[in-house]
Amino acid sequence: MNEWRIHPLGVLRALLRPIDPWLLLILVALLGYSWVLMMSASPERVATQRVHFAVALLAMWAVALVPPKRLLAGAVPLYLAGVVLLVGVLVFGESSKGAQRWLSLGFARIQPSELMKIALPLMLAWYFQQREGMLQAADFIVAGILLAIPLGLIVVQPDLGTSLLVAAAGAYVLFFAGLSWKLIVPVALVSIAGMAAIVGFGDILCESGFDWHVLREYQKQRVCTLLDPTQDPLGKGFHIIQSTIAIGSGGLFGKGWMAGTQTHLAFIPERHTDFIFSVLAEEFGMVGAMVLLAAYALLLLRGFMIAARAPTLGSRLLAGAVTMIIFTYAFVNMGMVSGILPVVGVPLPFLSYGGTALVTLCIGIGMLMSIERSRQAAKE
Amino acid sequence: MNQYRSPAEDLAGFRNRIIVAVLFVFLCLGLLGARFYLLQVARHDYFHARAEGNRIAVLPVVPQRGVIYDRNGRLLARNYSAFTLEINPSRVRDPERTIDDLAAIVTIEDRDRKRFRRLLKESKYFESVPVRTHLSDEEVARIVARSYRLPGVEVRARLFRDYPMGPSAAHVIGYIGRINERDLARIEERGESANYRGSDYIGKSGLELSYETELHGTTGVEQVEINAGGRAVRLLSSIPAQSGSDLELTLDIELQQAAEAALGGRRGAVVAIEPASGGILALASTPSFDPNLFVDGISVADWRALSDSPDHPMLNRAIYSAYPPGSTYKPFMALAGLESGKRTLDQRFSNQGVFSYAGLRFPDRKSNCQHNVDLHRSLVHSCNTYYYQLAVDLGIEAIAGFMRPFGFGSRTGVDIPGEASGVLPSPDWKRARFSRREQQQWYGGETVSVGIGQGYNAYTPLQLANALAAMLNGGAVFRPHVVRHVVDTTHGTRRVIEPHPVSYLPLREQHVMAVRNAMVDVARIGTAARVFADAPYHVGGKTGTAQVFSLRGQKYEEGKVSERLRDHSWFIGFAPADDPKIAIAVLVENGGFGSQSAAPVARVVMDRYLLGKPVESEAGEIDEDLAAELEQ
Incomplete structure (x- = not known):
């Protein structure tokens, strides 16, 4: 009758079983890095950020405890709720900085587009899971529609940065599901050609009277600022100029913790959120930046490994997409801060101050853990 | 796309895609790594310099301008600090709108806006430009409380210049004003650009201009760490500014005010010199102006009032107005006669009622000038005919040659800018002055009128006073000066200005004494006797009248000539007679006879x-009013 006795240690073991030690190790290392940087960039926020850490880790653990099948089962209601909220934003939403992104629920303001970053890949993974073994070209059209609905709703808010990230999240699922190269290659070529055109004819395109039609004025500004930050050194270009100065002046080994002049003399804007990487690169130099890149690389490799070994199509697609989303956040943020991508409001995963993005990302890590646990469970 | 693939095929296809994704991810991370290498290693020096440039600003520390005292230590020009409201145009998009916003907080008058616009045009570097000066404490508090909403708006404590004596001695002290483009060009020419970094004001006239270098001082340097908002947060190193030197004048402000009051509302000038040193005791020119109006840019209305006035209050008559000296020239002519040997003291002339020259008749109907006129009597009673003859006997070349070393017809070199050289007539001068052949010719008749100080003769009151001082000194010519000491407050050193004569004229003492004695009798029994009748000291002097308008064949009658065409009234004199402490020249424009006004x-x-x-002077009352105003 021993089996029926609930052993306290056994309960703990069961609860901890889904935790992947590799992911946890890297995650804790990244959060530790964030803590150290926050003490320099914005010491008054360290306490709040600690609370964010705790909440995010709890969310991760909670998600890790849920088996992938149950996660995917939640996809449809989550997705539908997300779409309804996005429509709600358009109808009742609150404006801030020229865009309607927030929805007030009375007790809290939420940003439904943030929810979509998880709900959309989950929904697509669920759909493909249903079609496992009988995928047809038509399935990709259905998936494309599932992707287009929330994307369109976010684009009209307008929020270009988030819609690009949501689009990427959906596109990753399609890519891993086996979308034909015949479709991927032309789209990639058109994008590259478009970027080349902007860089090549930036002077003409960025003239003040020139209407781009596709992009709004503030979006055009961001691209133009990237092309020539010196055009507007006290306005939008200031962010990029000052953050590249911070990174460049950090040198190989950095100026030392708490000793970054760009950071501490307030030359770096939003140094605790989107521009925290400039603080890192200034104070810890290229060595510090490489350590961060290595940590991300390990995290991503672990994610891809989990995806490659996942037992079901849905969990595979989900794991691959979550990993790529983390990568996209990291790449876009560091690319922006170092001046090779336009200024888009994307936080640096696990390092930037702020709860929402951290919780979202940790839910993603939790999903990876859940999928890895399901593989081990299947083996047992 | 294959339909109905086996799960194994699906998995293989998926793993291929994963490999593609991993390659893509590492390509992107590699791209970032390369970017970091470019910024942090390859171009590190450049960015390091940029970061340092961001961080460190070299700020000028403006030196305190030297102050000016009179000979008794009374302040004539001083500094005080007051709050100004300034806008930094490089950090404000639309200054006019910012001023509108500010106008809701503090009073900003139309005048302030106009001045701001003008200063904005003239402003140098990226300096902040004042909108309002002399803010009250309450106004400062109101602005500072709202400063977070007013980027580019600053409240600063600045040093201001104040001239407590107001219009008194304004022509001597001069004034400072904001540095304009012309001043900038001059500063650059002198190679002093660095020393004027951060200076807003520069001497524009008077001593403020001529002693600008001494008064300004040496600008210091502060290296400070600044933040992105441009605010200094930490001092890294500094070289303190060295205050400008103070000026201690020979001028006695009470004497100056007495002279100005005595001139009253008339146009005129007084120059009083201490003969033993060449130091100027008083140098008055009326009407005057208030130099305080100029310090922060004079308003259009004030400027128009000054420049349109027919009395030309800005004109320093003491050093710039040159008029024929009239009979005040006679003592110098007499000395020329004695020194040249053309006249002796006991030579007497009779039948002097009329002097004829080349068919022209020059009369002198004064009863004292008819018979037995010697040199002494000719001076005491100002006999023209004696000097007509003397001028002809000397000849124009000899007269000019004798007068030139006294400083007639050339700038005295006084340390106040804007001096006129006057005219010492001579054939050479006439040739150079006129272009037409018949005008260039010197006529003998012209020598005759030169002899009594009329004709082409034109001298400034300063020239006359200084020449008189030179004669009283027995020939020692000083360069007249207003500043006695330049006091370097940083090093505690005093530089003495012009303590030694610049030249000695070889005059014989008995000749000088003869002329001096005759001048004493002018004040005792001669043309100026009435004025000095009750003076408890002995005075030497000579009156003079300069013709403004020559009346052909008519008798000059004062009442019938309009005020502006009346003769100018001159007086030169010295006291005490046996040991002169003061030599003085007075000019009253259109004042009539010398004994009357001057x-x-x-x-x-x-x-x-x-x-x-x-x-008892008005000037004293004005002074008190000003003092009361400053107290408030």
Whole structure:
């Protein structure tokens, strides 16, 4: 009758079983890095950020405890709720900085587009899971529609940065599901050609009277600022100029913790959120930046490994997409801060101050853990 | 796309895609790594310099301008600090709108806006431009409380210049004003650009201009760490500014005010010199102006009032207005006669009622000038005919040659800018002055009128006073000066200005004494006797009248000539007679005879200087009013 006795240690073991030690190790290392940087960039926020850490880790653990099948089962209601909220934003939403992104629920303001970053890949993974073994070209059209609905709703808010990230999240699922190269290659070529055109004819395109039609004025500004930050050194270009100065002046080994002049003399804007990487690169130099890149690389490799070994199509697609989303956040943020991508409001995963993005990302890590646990469970 | 693939095929296809994704991810991370290498290693030096440039600003520390005292230590120009409201145009998009916003908080008048616009045009570097000066404490508080909403708006404590004596001695002290483009060009020419970094003001006239270098001081440097908002947060190193030197004048402001009061509302000038040193005791020119109006840019209305006035208050008559000296020239002519040997003391002339020259008749109907006129009598009674003859006997070349070393016809070199050289007539001068052949010719008749100080003769009151001082010195010519000491407050050193004569004229003492004695009798029994009748000291002097308008064949009658065409009244004099402490020249424009207007002014100044008699003057009251205003 021993089996029926609930052993306290056994309960703990069961609860901890889904935790992947590799992911946890890297995650804790990244959060530790964030803590150290926050003490320099914005010491008054360290306490709040600690609370964010705790909440995010709890969310991760909670998600890790849920088996992938149950996660995917939640996809449809989550997705539908997300779409309804996005429509709600358009109808009742609150404006801030020229865009309607927030929805007030009375007790809290939420940003439904943030929810979509998880709900959309989950929904697509669920759909493909249903079609496992009988995928047809038509399935990709259905998936494309599932992707287009929330994307369109976010684009009209307008929020270009988030819609690009949501689009990427959906596109990753399609890519891993086996979308034909015949479709991927032309789209990639058109994008590259478009970027080349902007860089090549930036002077003409960025003239003040020139209407781009596709992009709004503030979006055009961001691209133009990237092309020539010196055009507007006290306005939008200031962010990029000052953050590249911070990174460049950090040198190989950095100026030392708490000793970054760009950071501490307030030359770096939003140094605790989107521009925290400039603080890192200034104070810890290229060595510090490489350590961060290595940590991300390990995290991503672990994610891809989990995806490659996942037992079901849905969990595979989900794991691959979550990993790529983390990568996209990291790449876009560091690319922006170092001046090779336009200024888009994307936080640096696990390092930037702020709860929402951290919780979202940790839910993603939790999903990876859940999928890895399901593989081990299947083996047992 | 294959339909109905086996799960194994699906998995293989998926793993291929994963490999593609991993390659893509590492390509992107590699791209980032390369970017970091470029910024942090390859171009590190550049960015390091940029970061340092961001961080460190070299700020000028403006030195305190030297102050100016009179000979008794009374302040004539001083500094005080007051709050100004300034806008930094490089950090404000639309200054006019910012001013509109500010106008809701503090009073900003139309005048302030106009001045701001003008200063904005003239402003140098990326300096902040004042909108309002002399903010009250309450106004400062109101602005500072809202400063977070007013980027580019600053409240600063600045040093201001103040001239407590107001219009008194304004022509001597001058004034400072904001540095404009012309000043900038001059500063650059002198190679002093670095020393004027951060300076807003520069001397524009008077001593403020001529002693600009001494008064300004040496600008210091502060290296400070600044933040992105441009605010200094930490001092890294500094070289302190060295205050400008103070000026200690030979001028006695009370004497100056006495002279100005004695001139009253008339146009005129007084120059009083201490013969033994060449130091100027008073240098008055009326009407005057208030130099305080100029410090922060004079308003259009004030400027128009000054420049349109027919009395030309900005004109320094003491050093710039040159008029024929009239009979005040006679003592110098007499000395020329004695020194040249053309006249002796006991030579007497009779039948002097008319002097004829080349068919022209020059009359002198004064009864004292008819018979037995010697040199002494010719001076005491100002006999023209004696000097007509003397001028002809000397010849124009000899007259010019004798007068030139006294400083007639050339700038005295006084340390106030804007001096006129006057005219010492000679054939050479006439050739150079005129272009037409018949005008270039020197006529003998012209020599005759030169002999009595009329004709082409034109000298400034300063030239006359300084020439008189040179004669009283027995020939020692000083360069007249207003500044006695330049006091370097940083090093505690004093530089003495012009303590030694610049030249000695070889005059014989008995000749000088003869002329001096005759001048004493002018004040005792001669043309100025009435004015000095009750003076408790002995005075030497000479009256003079400069013709403004020559009346052909008509008798000059004062009442019938309009005021502006009346003769100018001159007086030169010295006291005490046996040991002159003060040599004085007085000019009253359109004042008529010398004894009428100019001599009484000299009497007041001499009384004040020798007796210390307090003079009841308006200037004193004005002074008190100003002082009361400053207290508020």
